[in-house]
Amino acid sequence: EAAGTAYEFDDKEVILYNLSLGAKKSDLKWVYEGNENFEALPTFGVVPYFGSELPFTFDEIVPNFNPMMLLHGEQFLEIKKFPIPTSGTLTSYPSLVEVADKGAAAVVVTRCETRDSKGDVVFVNESTTFIRGSGGFGGSSKVTDRGAATAANKPPARKPDAVVEEKTSEDQAALYRLNGDRNPLHIDPEFSKVGGFKIPILHGLCFLGIAGKHIYQTFGAFKNLKVRFAGVVLPGQTLRTEMWKEGNRVIFQVTVVETGKPAIQAAAAELLGPGPKL
Ligand code: HDC
Numbered sequence: 001e002a003a004g005t006a007y008e009f010d011d012k013e014v015i016l017y018n019l020s021l022g023a024k025k026s027d028l029k030w031v032y033e034g035n036e037n038f039e040a041l042p043t044f045g046v047v048p049y050f051g052s053e054l055p056f057t058f059d060e061i062v063p064n065f066n067p068m069m070l071l072h073g074e075q076f077l078e079i080k081k082f083p084i085p086t087s088g089t090l091t092s093y094p095s096l097v098e099v100a101d102k103g104a105a106a107v108v109v110t111r112c113e114t115r116d117s118k119g120d121v122v123f124v125n126e127s128t129t130f131i132r133g134s135g136g137f138g139g140s141s142k143v144t145d146r147g148a149a150t151a152a153n154k155p156p157a158r159k160p161d162a163v164v165e166e167k168t169s170e171d172q173a174a175l176y177r178l179n180g181d182r183n184p185l186h187i188d189p190e191f192s193k194v195g196g197f198k199i200p201i202l203h204g205l206c207f208l209g210i211a212g213k214h215i216y217q218t219f220g221a222f223k224n225l226k227v228r229f230a231g232v233v234l235p236g237q238t239l240r241t242e243m244w245k246e247g248n249r250v251i252f253q254v255t256v257v258e259t260g261k262p263a264i265q266a267a268a269a270e271l272l273g274p275g276p277k278l
Helices: 011-020 042-049 172-179 189-194 204-219
Strands: 005-009 070-079 088-101 105-115 121-132 162-167 222-229 238-246 249-256 262-271
Touching: 005 011, 005 042, 011 042, 011 172, 011 204, 042 070, 042 088, 042 105, 042 121, 042 204, 042 222, 070 204, 088 121, 162 204, 172 204, 204 222, 204 238, 204 249, 204 262
Parallel strands: none
Antiparallel strands: 005 088, 070 121, 070 222, 088 105, 105 121, 162 238, 222 262, 238 249, 249 262
16 A cells, blocks of 8 residues: 555644634634634645645646646545544545546546544545546546535525625635645736636635535534535635535535625535534
């Protein structure tokens, strides 16, 4: 088995993550390590695996690969072990799941298990990368059904059971990148311009985390969460998270208030229910 990529962290990484999802100084359990309920926001599990050494390069698996054309398409996070650690060393083991050919784009699916020092799996991440201009190579156009990670999660017809709005900061991406995703798409105007955006765009994992915070504040902890990034978010825009509770699942979607356009669709979280602390 491959050695995996180690991620060493303590309260500093946890506080940085929470702040970069909009935690305030009054949210003591998220910003103060001395608080008795100090905790990572529930989507922290997307951080340790990010940037682990992949067993392939995108150049090897899709034609015409151009990093400026790469977007985050979907993400599934499963939290396998509670409470979520706030320090330690975690090791991530990424693998390639499949590549689909969407004609104008290639879709690359990866999976990553993150384990603690005992060898227990703490987080599983499944990521879909949408690479514009890299399709048309003659592969299958469909991705395999991976259960909750690919579910359509269509919202019910009724009005949402809860709605939370939050304005992001103009500096949101400049802060979020310190969690480990230094993709220039989120900071360098020249790079993002070539990618087709008038200013650097917000990390998908940042607005995933903000929506996850809204679910956690409204319905409590969850054991997994899946999203499709349906449209870009510019730092400074306002996010509206609409949530529908269906049994132990929360189906949700996120819209950019200023434009009315979707940011996250086909999304759901499975609630943890009463029991262990986050
Ligand atoms: O939905 C469009 C879009 O712009 N989405 C927002 C993307 C975004 O903002 N992502 C976050 C920011 S980028 C980022 O954070 C990068 C990060 O730094 C690095 C991530 C690396 C992670 C890897 C870890 C290993 C767009 C452009 C994605 C698609 O829109 P269209 O081109 O209009 O596509 P459409 O015609 O609607 O559909 C074509 C086929 O593709 C499927 N599809 C659509 N959106 C998808 C998607 N598949 C996966 N993810 C998505 N988001 C459609 O279902 C359709 O397929 P089919 O014809 O088979 O139904």
